[in-house]
Amino acid sequence: MQRRLLEVLQCPTCAYAPLQLVTDDLFAEVEQGTLHCEHCGRQTAIREGIVDALGDAPVALTGAQLTNYLSPAAWGYERLWRWQSLSLLTGEHFPLRRELRLVQALLEPERGGVLIDVACSAALYARSWSASTPPDTLLIGVDHSWAMLREARRRSFEAPRPISLVRAAAQALPFQAASATGVGMGGSLNEIGDADGALREIRRLLAPDGRFVSMNLLQASSGRGRALQRVLAEGGVAFPTLETFNQQLERAGLQRWAQWRWGVVAITATVAGD
Template identity: 40%
Template sequence: MNVNARLTTLLHALRCPVCAGEALAFEGEFEGVRRTGTLSCRQCSARYPLQDGIADFLPTGHPALTLAQLTGQWKLTATVYERLWRTRALSLLSGEAFPPAREIGLLLDALEPTFAEDGLWLDAACSTGYYGRPIAKRLLEQGRTASLVIGIDLSLAMLEEARAYANREGVAEAMLWLRADMSALPLAEATVRGIACGGSLNEYRDALAVLKEGRRVLQPEVGRYFVMNQLDPPLIVRAALSSMGGLTFFTRPRLDALFEAAGLHKVTAADYGKLAITVLKA
């Protein structure tokens, strides 16, 4: 019963990236964490494989990648990302003690209004699901049996690592992973209650296009969009990182202008050194 409710939530939200049709069907097994089969579009007959909880909405390949995005495709990067970098990142960027518990606390507090009802949440460019997993845990604790957290990333290696973490932590039941492009989300309009983006805004090839897509799928008023990203470093550091990795950095005024251009409105904003945390709504 609970599994079917989560599948229903998923199918009501999916949109075919080929024809934008919103009538997708599922054939296969969707029980517990054993989820394998095919998602197919009734409008254009496009088919998207689902294997062990990961659905591939880029079956013919992904868009051109920056160097930063390319390194995320490597199994080694996926393996060490959270263990060696992610849990220390905010302390390094902010210049103060910023442990994971503090970061996740801010995330869950920001999204708290969205947990009042069942629905869909999105971990945007999820990497190892660092944000999606605590969201799923909160939903399970609240008994949200028709709720689902979707983790989207271009990297299959990252999605596999995210799935492994979720299985170990016992939250995979409330999660599903999609290999997809954040600038062309396979989701219908106003279907997502909450979006969490942890650091990836600096890595997008077209940040404005991605934010506009988030605005499109976010539910008006009730929906919340939590964004954590790095602010502009010193010029010499910015030049080196941008040339090597295809990264983009923002000052706070430029960041705010980007949100406004995407049609998103600030709920709260706080900067800690070179770390920016912004909560937005549609």
Template identity: 50%
Template sequence: MITCPRHRETALTTERIDRVVNGMIETGRLRCPTCATEYPISDGILDLLGQQWPGSIAQLVNVLPPAAWAYERTWRPLALSMLSGEEFPLERELALITELAGVDRGGLMIDVGCSNGLYARALAQARRRSGADGLVVGIDLSMAMLQEARQRARREGLRISFIRASAQALPFAANSASVLAMGGSLNEIGDIPAALAEWRRLLAPHGRGVMMSLVAAGNPPGRIFQQLLGTGGLQFPTVDELNQYFANAGLRLRAQWQYGIVVFSVVQ
């Protein structure tokens, strides 16, 4: 059930369907019965944000088509090896994420701040292998990122729904998500407490949140570089600060691993 970002317990209804492919709406409109706001679906992507402007330089960069094209083709395959100080290929990262998420339980699985849909595709592939029921959704602020994510999912034959929405206003009812995942987006998401409050609201009683994020560097050059990045809207909390964010949101930390400035956290 997709809900209105303004009325997060009100399910959107179908206003119009123009085109359907493989059982999924490619073009159409949804409507909130409470506020009567209509939201378009174009090329299989539901847009709940309209003309909302990015809140920082980091978010602005992500809405640019060249950044969306280059993200998984250049930076992402090398990122964790560079940031962790050890060999950390995508295969290792995605295997860890899907194992920690417990995909075989099925249910609603959401990749928050999905960029090119890397975690969403890994969750969908793992769900398909396990035979579990459920729905995988990728959410991001950037339409360019979502369009790239959609193309990649199509090429792999994966059924993933993509929604342009804010991490601080996730369009789902309370206690509806079995899995929430996030890969690095916490650092550029803006209001971290509000985003994690949404995780607490959405997670089902036995749901699980799995997050990869970057923390404050432990050496002076690294700290100086992160301070420069901070002027563009990126945030690098210490591990203690990250865990305090979880606690303040009412999320219970179940496990955590650190590799350099890369931290994997499991919360409930």
């Protein structure tokens, strides 16, 4: 983690901030250490440069989430699937470059501040934003899978700016309220479990001028597509209709200002509502 992450972190147990950093590391990037909460006494470990806000707490995982805990899945996710995922899902030529450009146009990482890639896998979005952010931007990737975060760390060494990685559940993000200028979520809302809880948490993080951009999947319109989605639903992947998804955003206090749909894929930009 970047030492500057302390500016936005809060205690995962009691939400107290600031946390105290205890480490022998001398540099801006901390590899090993502990974050101490002087309010409740909780110690949060930093291991392999990753803040572990989940610790040993038992996590109830669906089949789909369990798959992402496995190292081969983390290794293959971007290499084998992600680069062609939207072309396969939309049935049209939809290169990754186009998705990343759309998300960037909506999120505008050039505005800087604090940008969080939630349920980031290998931190594809955070890495793509890092090329256009001002130098003092704090880039953060969050996932609950160690395997994915390790892959994110390997890949982020090549990113133009450092990315701080945090192991946490999307429904309990250990950051201070109104701290984020931008939050992005690429394809994760479908498998995240409690989507309402995750969206509420994202709303809590948004600064008054903050934006949340989501790429997620919707219910298929064809019978065959819906049959396949019913099978995936057994593994814990949800495919809401566009209407249901928009209701989820509203319930969480997120106000839509742009939305596109290509088949089962939607890209949506929101701001914090009243």
